Amino acid sequence: MIIDVKNLKKDFKVHVKEPGLIGSVKSLFVRNWQNKPALNGVNLQVDAGEIVGLVGANGAGKTTLVKILAGIIHPTSGEAKVLGHIPWKRENEFRKRIALIMGQKAQLWWDLPAADCFLLLREIYRIPQIDFENRLNRLAVILDVQEQLKIQIRRLSLGERMKMELIAALLHEPKVVYLDEPTIGLDLTSQQAIRKFILDFQKEKNPAMILTSHYMEDIKSLCKRIVIIRNGEFVYDGPLTKISELYSNHKLIRVELTGYDSRELIERNKESLEKMGDLQVLSESEIKIKVAKSDVAMAAASILEHFSVHDFNIEDEGIDTIIEKLQNNGITQ
């Protein structure tokens, strides 16, 4: 087990101030504090080679969990071990074997070219010269940033900067990688490049990875297992593929009709179609109906009986929709 978390809790003490001048004057003398729970007794185990997607709405507690596991902050109570170390003790042996990539916060030195920053990292992690050169060349080629290595970080585009951050984080070949919104603000091409790079790295080096992202595409492409966090508690921890099986009570029937009078036919039968479930007319000849799982067979039979069908599909409800509902309190187990 690479990451082992037991009953982890974290409360933040937040200063609350009344609005207006009187509130400001009052707060000079008396401060009101409020306890804000961020994590409420979570348990998590991650093995080597796993990429776990940590999903939740803003303020749900995902970044707090990552911060604790990276040793940045102390928990209020509970236990956590990463690579056999208690993260918040910040032993050098622990810090040499982890990496944190923060999409929203640059870690490299802005006034210097990336090449200079990497040289310092070589010293920080004591990477042998030959290994350093091989790794840097390889990573720079894969991410296509060889030409940008000598340019000041501040002058790079967001995508190029993120690629440099990835190189910086992976030069020492960490055994645990925390990725906090690694593709935030990037264009689609850069997002795809970074996802492919992360997958390749995971296949080759087998680290344990925890990924937080609001982009469902990141989660779907990278994670086989997801953890959904809501108000500091895990509401789902399991395979991504199982989530619709467990939480969706509906299927989507997509039908493409044939014949010149499809539109008229849909209009005429609208009432009976709406009785099957939520009807959505996609085009002149195409409809989608969200049907309760128990009614799928009956609805399918009825459609095939009454319509001339060109194409017919029964799909699971979109994972994005289920996850969104789960993280926003729409579904309970």
Place this chain on the structure above:
Amino acid sequence: MTARLYLSALSLEIRKLISYRVEFWIRIFLSVIIHVTIAYFIWSALFFYNGVTEMKGYSFLGIVLYSLLAPVIANIIRAHDNGNIAQDIYEGTLTRYLIYPISFLGMKFVQHSALSIFFLFQLFLVSVVFWIGFGIPSDVNLSFFTLFQCIVICVFASVVHFLIASFLEQVAFWADNVWSLNVALRFTVHFLGGVMIPLSFFPDWALSIIKFTPFPYLIYLPVQTLLGKSNTHDWAVGILVLTFWLAALTFMNKAIWKRGTRIYTGVGI
């Protein structure tokens, strides 16, 4: 932190300092020109109205040289006292250092040292300019030995100042803004360190009190040592007092760091 890492970080910091050419040269000369111009007019007026050629052991040219050296040596000692430790704490940049297997305060000291080296270069340049323009004043006894003594005490003073500043800036773990503490420190160091006027102009009772604080040994003593106006006994006492403060402040820094990082929230990510 290994010596190689320390040197590599120092080299990186120096590269950062010289990466902006215009800023580099302005920084070297502008503040010194302003300081010396003000000192020149104030002291020439004082010497002229009092009708004297010497005040408290300084000739006119000697006091102008003091006014030139004091702010430059103050720069060497103070280096990074502009609140960048506090800024790292409340902006969350500290996170970077907590992830890397390095000491945050160690890296900050490297930044501090890089700037000290930069100001050492400034000291060399402005001293040469003064020497070419005015020669060496008659009341100054500059030698290689006083230069050596000055450099040694500057190293101690620079470490002690760094520890005072870092201790105060770590208050940012509790209070979001500690800018006023930085200003208070800078004013205290300038006033009690002899940058504004030499401490020999202070009354004896005041001197007998402030000699127990680290301040007179931070700037005034290094300048006096360089000018050959203090003896080896004063220098040795200075080293002893600074060593005491160094030990006490190291302990205080460790204690505040331990408590502060417990409540650090890593804002910004």
